[in-house]
Amino acid sequence: MAKVFMFYSRLRTEERLLIEAARQRQIHFEPVVVSDRMWPNEIGGKGDVALCRCIGHVQNHALALTVEARGLITINPSNVMEICGNKISTSTRLSTAGIPQPDYAIAFSLEGALECAQKMGYPVVLKPPVGSWGRLLAKVNDRDALEAITEHKLHLGSQHSAIYIQKYIDKKGFDIRATIIGGIPVSAIRRCSDHWITNTARGGTAQSYPLSDELKKLLKQVHEAIGGMMLAVDLFETDSGWLVNEVNGQPEFRSSQEDITGVDVAGQIVDMAWSAACKEGEGVV
Amino acid sequence: MSKLVTCIVCEGKIQVSDDLLEGEIIVCPDCGSELEVVSLDPLTLEEAPEVQEDWGE
Numbered sequence: 001m002a003k004v005f006m007f008y009s010r011l012r013t014e015e016r017l018l019i020e021a022a023r024q025r026q027i028h029f030e031p032v033v034v035s036d037r038m039w040p041n042e043i044g045g046k047g048d049v050a051l052c053r054c055i056g057h058v059q060n061h062a063l064a065l066t067v068e069a070r071g072l073i074t075i076n077p078s079n080v081m082e083i084c085g086n087k088i089s090t091s092t093r094l095s096t097a098g099i100p101q102p103d104y105a106i107a108f109s110l111e112g113a114l115e116c117a118q119k120m121g122y123p124v125v126l127k128p129p130v131g132s133w134g135r136l137l138a139k140v141n142d143r144d145a146l147e148a149i150t151e152h153k154l155h156l157g158s159q160h161s162a163i164y165i166q167k168y169i170d171k172k173g174f175d176i177r178a179t180i181i182g183g184i185p186v187s188a189i190r191r192c193s194d195h196w197i198t199n200t201a202r203g204g205t206a207q208s209y210p211l212s213d214e215l216k217k218l219l220k221q222v223h224e225a226i227g228g229m230m231l232a233v234d235l236f237e238t239d240s241g242w243l244v245n246e247v248n249g250q251p252e253f254r255s256s257q258e259d260i261t262g263v264d265v266a267g268q269i270v271d272m273a274w275s276a277a278c279k280e281g282e283g284v285v
Numbered sequence: 286m287s288k289l290v291t292c293i294v295c296e297g298k299i300q301v302s303d304d305l306l307e308g309e310i311i312v313c314p315d316c317g318s319e320l321e322v323v324s325l326d327p328l329t330l331e332e333a334p335e336v337q338e339d340w341g342e
Contacts, residue, residue: 008308009308010308010309010310010321010333011306011307011308011309011310011322015308019306031306033307033308035308035323036323055340055341056337056339056340057339057340057342058339084342085339128338130338130339131338131339132339132340132341132342133336133340133341135336135338135341136338159338201341232342248342249342250342251342252341252342
């Protein structure tokens with residue numbers, strides 16, 4: 001009988017919700033802490049499903065690679081984690097698919113960064129290619145600030161040696177986070193803040209937001225471009241239409257749960273994982 | 286049900302539920318330290334690591 005594993009490093013609200021959802025459904029589900037053992041190991045086998053829920057991208061991606069090699073189905077697959085875990089990978093994939101996003105460019109030096117900003121026009125936003133929760137974002141309003149921040153970034157090591165620069169979008173105090181499970185858009189929230197960074201991890205507040213047909217169509221395009229069994233898409237609503245800002249492959253979803261959106265996201269994730277395990281057990285997948 | 290554990294930083298008493306799981310973070314009400322449950326049997330706490338550069342989504 002196939003089984004769903006949840007591999008995690010830190011037990012967040014999301015992992016608690018997933019455990020509870022699995023308990024309610026009485027499925028074969030086992031939470032496993034990844035920290036105190038070697039990988040790969042004997043846990044799970046071909047056809048089992050692994051919800052990879054490590055809090056850090058590097059560990060989560062490494063974990064997915066090792067358990068995929070043993071035949072487990074990972075949610076998300078390691079190639080999707082790779083695309084979503086790096087903003088350069090995400091943006092280039094969205095570009096290839098023709099999906100609207102804020103103007104972006106990459107620079108490897110101060111000269112390159114200055115050229116980006118000159119072409120885009122100030123303000124611009126500098127983001128670490130790998131990272132989340134709004135950490136180390138910099139809204140740069142002029143050349144002096146860009147020179148200072150670029151110099152600092154280039155001293156922070158190889159992780160910051162490719163500078164991701166995005167045109168600043170005036171999002172009027174909010175952005176949208178939409179959740180896609182199994183390729184279907186299931187919920188959206190509006191994240192509001194007086195600060196230009198609206199992540200809920202940085203104090204942004206969440207409200208339910210309607211999924212219009214237009215938004216659903218765009219989200220399906222994002223899913224087609226990136227793949228994966230679970231995505232969280234951050235979008236800006238502008239006068240000229242939607243812009244996809246980021247795509248998250250292993251999202252936190254506590255702010256998208258039932259109490260705000262009326263959608264049991266954890267339950268849908270567990271249902272999707274269990275369905276994948278059952279299909280594999282029947283030899284359908 | 287709940288039980289008392291001792292904070293490894295300030296030695297204050299922390300009330301925790303019986304359904305703790307490995308990897309869970311508890312906060313000491315006295316000193317505010319974030320403590321990670323690294324083992325359940327015996328119940329062992331360590332200071333939770335600082336946020337890493339690649340954490341979260």
